Amino acid sequence: MPNNRFHALREVLNREIPEIKAPSTKISDYFGANVFDKHKMKEYLSSEAYAGIVNSIEHGETIPRDLAEQVAAAMRSWAMSKGATHYTHWFQPLTGSTAEKHDAFFEPTADGGAIERFSGDALAQQEPDASSFPSGGIRNTFEARGYTAWDPSSPAFVIARTLCIPTVFVSYTGEALDYKVPLLKALSVLDKAAVDVCHYFDKSIEKVNASLGIEQEYFLVDTALFNARPDLYLTGRTLFGHISAKNQQLEDHYFGSIPSRVYAFMQDMETEALQLGIPLKTRHNEVAPSQFECAPVYEEINLAIDHNQLLMDIMDRVAARHNFKVLLHEKPYAGINGSGKHNNWSLITNTGKNLLSPGKTPKNNLQFLTFFVNTIKAVHEHADLLRASVASVNNDHRLGANEAPPAIISIFLGSQLTEVLDEIDTSRLSKKIKEENSLWQGIPKIPQILKDNTDRNRTSPFAFTGNKFELRAVGSSANSASPMTILNLIVADQLKKFKVDVDKLIKKGEKKDVALMMVIKRYIKESRNIRFEGNGYSDEWEKEAEIRGLANVKTTPKALDALVTDKAAELFAETGVFTQREAHARHEILLDSFYKKLQIEARVIGELVQNTIIPAAVEYQSKLITNVKGLKDIGLEQTAYAAQLDIISRISTHLNFIKTNVDEMVTERKKANAIEDIRERAISYDEKVKSYFAPIRYHVDKLEQLVDNNIWPLPKLRELLFSK
Known part of the structure; x- marks a missing residue:
């Protein structure tokens, strides 16, 4: 009898594509x-x-x-x-x-x-x-x-x-x-701080809104195959599975033709989302097989985050109607790219001005420089908090891997703006403004930066992309309110400090524009180390980042320490976004979630190995032993069944390793569970219990290559990735 995997595959191949029903052919109608x-x-x-x-x-x-x-x-x-x-x-x-x-x-x-x-x-x-x-x-x-x-x-x-x-x-x-209360507080603080700074340039500005566009990456897998993988439906990722012979190495999936069944799901999902006011604009195939992306038009940040949370729910419900399961886990499959949620952030005034977009006049360029440099300075001062805001057990699989922004927080600006800031940093500021279009000697007028006038750097966690900053380190399953709360409050805090610094110089008799440039120039120098234009995946960058004094915290339990430092407590108190009790509560909640998810993964590994993997391997090994005995009984020489003996021996080697290491992992899990301090418990799970995951997986994946395909009990990665 064929196993469940082939029943599932037949379901995929024989399934009809659901009919698509949109209220109208014009999106604007509904x-x-x-x-x-x-x-x-x-x-x-x-x-x-x-x-x-x-x-x-x-x-x-x-x-x-x-x-x-x-x-x-x-x-x-x-x-x-x-x-x-x-x-x-x-x-x-x-x-x-x-x-x-x-x-x-x-x-x-x-x-x-x-x-x-x-x-x-x-x-x-x-x-x-x-x-x-x-x-x-x-x-x-x-x-x-x-x-x-x-x-x-x-x-x-x-x-x-x-x-x-x-x-x-x-x-x-x-x-x-x-997540919403701190976000609303941060936005309120940012609004006031930004308006106060805007009044250096335009007294008519009454409000500044942070805007956000969230690019959502996800995988689709057939429901029947999903249900045949206990690790997928219990943890969101495959804990075992040998890499498919064909995966993303041909780079033929990115922006490729969308499969008809997936296209039907996308249209259905988009129709529901658009009726709910979610302004989805873009859809396409992503880099990995069975990976896709959708992206909306920019919205006010609170609404954008509400819409993204709603969108994830819509995707899951609509996918079920199409017999798909949406995988929002940051790394559902080993060996291919995981998924992120790129957060594109900018500041918009009530007069319609994007504060991160240079203009044609010196005043507009000076305004741009003010908010641009203050954002860089804010990230430099609080990179640890930004790193903590995107930390999770799922995202640890991405950050620092050669597929996503590294755990080192840095900022990419592009060559043109880097040159502008370097010139400001090294040039002498003119105290006497002789020409309307020049505020300092030796610096040309800043050109108007158009939307696509900077290059893209996919290895940078925080990149300027023309008229916005893109935070690329957010995980695909995350609530963007967490990193956006931190980003908005650190920028608000920095703008408040900027105004204090500028006003001090003005009180000393400096002209306003000169005072603005003097502080901007100082901030450029002080935040230089956070700027990096190279390959964030390289070993050289890790070494250079250490020399620069940039942190490289690769795991969540230690990254979350940033939430409860004295520096963070002072920031939270000054902005009023978190009380000390709220900050410590979030720290504990995130640590609790971290270790419990690893605990679940460890238990699933143990159960699958004992109840599924080992029995399948032993069944196939027994068939080989019977075959060898039969060949021996009819008088054949050992050379006739040497291959079978080799496979039997290799299966035993892998089984013994797996059983021994699962037992040791269970022992470490019990030790970790007995630790009272939640941070130490999370670290124990991360450094000790999780350390068994990869070795056990390696030997299970070796068994997958040895055991008869009809006996192997789990759908393989090639089936999960290419059956759609």
């Missing part, structure tokens, strides 16, 4: 159809109520109770017109995924009837069980009260007949228990 955006508000609210809610959203003011009641009534009417029967507060706890608890609009009446009702109180606040979510000790089991509170800056939407209301999640005592 974009945002399931979102309670400003257009819907204007339709369902009175003009006074609409003006009030828009004012509250744009200026961050508290929404009055009577206005909340009107919005709730309008939101319910609109949602019910879309078929909604329930509502939920949709939030982002520290589990890394989204959460929701559904309540019906339906309420029974005293006369035995029923009515649909949704109050302003229900819109504004709910009370989920806080103790059941990660809190890092902030909430105990017997202190379960927590609150979700409406975030009106992110519009409500309808999905699966449920009105979803984006919310924050806080404890009874007010501490943040989610």
Whole structure:
């Protein structure tokens, strides 16, 4: 009988491509159809109520109770017109995924009837069980009260007949228990700091928004094959599997023709996403086989992150309809590229100016230099925090490997801007401005940098790409709120310090533009070591980075130390983004998640080896032994079955190694579990328990090459990667 793998493959080959049903051939006809955006508000609210809610959203003011009641009534009417029967507060706890608890609009009446009702109180606040979510000790089991509170800056939407209301999640005592609260605080601090600095150039600027475009990479695998791999569905990655003879070495998958079945999934997924207001613009094949990418148009950062979290959920649900499983793990397959989530970040004023885009006038170029250099300086000062913000057990497989930005945080600017900064650094600043177009002697006017006027460096974790910075180190499964909170707060802190430095010089009698350039020049010199234009994958860069004093923290438990340093505590206190208790709670939560995921992987390795791998190898070995005995019994010389004897011996060698090392790994796991300190426990899992993973895998993969294909119990990487 053929094994499950071939049943699964037949399912793939015989499956019909689902029919694609878009509401219209024009995306503009249905974009945002399931979102309670400003257009819907204007339709369902009175003009006074609409003006009030828009004012509250744009200026961050508290929404009055009577206005909340009107919005709730309008939101319910609109949602019910879309078929909604329930509502939920949709939030982002520290589990890394989204959460929701559904309540019906339906309420029974005293006369035995029923009515649909949704109050302003229900819109504004709910009370989920806080103790059941990660809190890092902030909430105990017997202190379960927590609150979700409406975030009106992110519009409500309808999905699966449920009105979803984006919310924050806080404890009874007010501490943040989610990713959104710190992000909103960081954005508020950045807005004020950036506006204050903008007033050196333009007094009419009233608000600065951080914008974000998130490129999402992912793999697709057939559901039947996914279900036949316990390691995939329990851990998100293949813990065993010999590299496919053909993988990505021909570089023929990148930007190649999209397979028809995948194309059907993409169109279906995009249709749902576009109806939910997610402005997906790009889709293509990525580098590795069965790897793909989608990317939206830039949005305000809070909304962009909400949309990315929603998109990952949509991808998973739509994939199921197409008998696919979406793999968002950063490294689902060994030997080929993993997946990231490139975060493209910039700053936009309420007047429509991109602060990271140079202009045609000296004033615009000086403004660009101000925000450009302050961002570089911020990353230089707090590279450890940025590294910590992208740290996870999954991402450790990518960072530092020759496929993704290294664990060393550096900044790539491109040759043109590097030359500009070097000239500013080495030239003498003119205190007397003789010409309108020149602020310093010997420096030409900065050319207007167009969108694609800088080269790309795929090895850089933080690269300037024309009018934005691209943080490439974020993992594909991560919530971008974590690194974006850190990036925005460190830039905000740096801009505040910049203003203090500039104002001091102005008070001493320096002209404003000269004072600005004097501080910029100093910052360029102080942050020079973070700038690197070469190959971030090279051994030479590791040595040079060490000389420069740049950290190279390759594993999560030690990278997370940055969250609880005195320097971080001072930064968090000054910006108000995290209390000390919140920072320490996040540190503990991330360490807890790290070691538990390794614990699960270790247990899966043990179970698969004992219950699946060893029995299959022994079965094949027994067949060979029977064959050898038969050949010997009929009088053949040993040379006739030397090959069989060699395979039998090699199988035994691999089996003995695997069994011995699994037993030792289990012993180390038990020792690690007994360690009280969570950081030391995480380090023990990382340095001791995980150290067995690769050697065990090596010998299992050798068995895979020896054992009869019909007996080997797991779908092979070639099947997972190329059956679609």
